[in-house]
Amino acid sequence: MVRIGAVSARLLAGAVSKRTMEALQRTVHASPNEYPWQVVNQVVLAEPCDAQDLAQRALRAQRDWVLRGGRENPGKPLGLKAKTVVAKLVAQALFLSLFTATVLLLLLLVKHKWPELTIYAALDWCYSVFPNLVPK
Numbered sequence: 001m002v003r004i005g006a007v008s009a010r011l012l013a014g015a016v017s018k019r020t021m022e023a024l025q026r027t028v029h030a031s032p033n034e035y036p037w038q039v040v041n042q043v044v045l046a047e048p049c050d051a052q053d054l055a056q057r058a059l060r061a062q063r064d065w066v067l068r069g070g071r072e073n074p075g076k077p078l079g080l081k082a083k084t085v086v087a088k089l090v091a092q093a094l095f096l097s098l099f100t101a102t103v104l105l106l107l108l109l110v111k112h113k114w115p116e117l118t119i120y121a122a123l124d125w126c127y128s129v130f131p132n133l134v135p136k
Contacts, residue, residue: 004037007044012065013057015049 010016016024024040076084110117127134 003041003045007041009058010044010047010049010054012061013054014061015054015057016044017047020044020047 020043024043027036027039027043
């Protein structure tokens with residue numbers, strides 16, 4: 001149990017080198033039927049590490065684990081959520097203003113091209129096609 005705990009602390013603290021981690025991944029993928037925990041423990045514990053640094057990193061990782069409530073992925077920080085909302089609102093406001101300007105420009109061009117065209121012409125057409133819409 002002590003060796004398993006030491007390996008877990010090193011893994012949790014991120015004290016295992018990338019090269020060793022890749023070798024361990026290959027080892028675990030090569031044995032799909034059962035987890036080769038003895039080999040993993042042996043390889044991880046064979047890698048040298050500073051005990052004081054390991055303890056600090058493991059305790060920091062442990063604290064973060066407890067704060068987020070276990071295995072679940074932590075949510076986005078509140079500051080990031082606020083920035084995301086502000087960015088979304090700014091993007092939507094920019095799009096709405098450009099869309100509105102484009103529609104107004106289009107309406108002005110239509111009015112310039114056909115000055116006799118009014119919004120009431122479309123209403124008159126609706127009344128002629130659908131006589132039930134005429135107000136009484």
